[in-house]
Amino acid sequence: MCRLQSGGVPRNDACLELLRPFEVTNDGCRISLSLGAQRLLAFLALQEDGAHRAAAAEQLWPDCIPSRAAANLRSALCQGRRLGSVTAIETVGPRLALSRHVRVDLHRVWESAHQVTEGVRPLPIDWTSLVSDLSRELLPGWYEDWLTVERERWGQMRVYALESLAQQFQAADQYLPALQAALAAMAVDPIRETAHRIVIEVHLAEGNVANALKRYRDYRAFLRRELNVAPSPQMTQLIRDLSPTQL
Incomplete structure (x- = not known):
């Protein structure tokens, strides 16, 4: 459904969903469009x-060919x-532009993610919604070259926003949302080390040494299997004093 203005007054706007299967609504009613019109929007x-x-x-x-492409564009428009x-285009x-x-x-x-990475957004009370939004792919199921x-x-x-969110929650000793945000970042980019390191730090802060050691070993094995490289010295140092003979 369409968003509400502050104060709960409905907006006479159309709503376009790109972070889930494509959908467009107006006044809460779903609008059926041709594939060409969907792609253009x-x-x-x-x-x-x-x-x-x-x-x-x-x-x-x-x-x-250009003439056929132009005809397809006119039809989609x-x-x-x-x-x-609502006038949408x-x-x-x-020139063509999406209407405000x-x-x-x-x-x-995207705006919420930007605020998180800039540190200008207070930690959200409803953090599950933000983590869920940042975990969503762009137009899932679409295979268009222009989307790459x-x-x-x-x-x-979204990776940077999720990592920033995890670090901010970690600094506030809010470990559950810190873990959830870091795990969501790992799902987006499993190779990137930052989120794995945050998970280890949170486990250590909670006193869950075994979990921290297991996360390190799992990540190390993953890197060896996929890229034949090792975790960074910075990550290894996190747990070196815990079990130096088992690393």
Whole structure:
């Protein structure tokens, strides 16, 4: 359903979901769109400054000749320009842009992630919702070439945000949310060491030495199997004094 304004007043906006199976609603009602219109809306939602028509057509229909791609774009634009009572796509000359009246879940979560990484957002009481949002993939099930870079950008942002969130909770001695955020970061990027190190630090802070040692050994075995490398000296030093003969 669409978000509410502060004070609980419904917005007359359309809502576009990109962090779960694609969905667009207006006034709480789901709107059915052609695949072309879905792709155009999703593409424009990821272009901060909009896109030129020719560039959009080339990106969305790369296997078509220019005239066919342009025709596909016109058809998608015709079907996706309005979502219920809302104008969803604005046109200025040859440029297309998503209307400010379309609320995009990715934009909301991205802003929260940015605030977390900058340290300007207080620790959320409802931390489970934020961790869940940051754990979501961008347009799951879509296999579009133009999504590759956008998925990488989103992946980097959510890993950094989850790690920052875990570190902030750890510093506040709130160990459960620290663990959950770090584990979510590990699921996004299993190779990256930072989240594994946070989990070890939290286990040690709680006095769970065996859990800390097991996490280190599991990560070390994973790195050897996948990349034939070892954890960093910084990570190894965390538990060297605990069991120096068993590392």
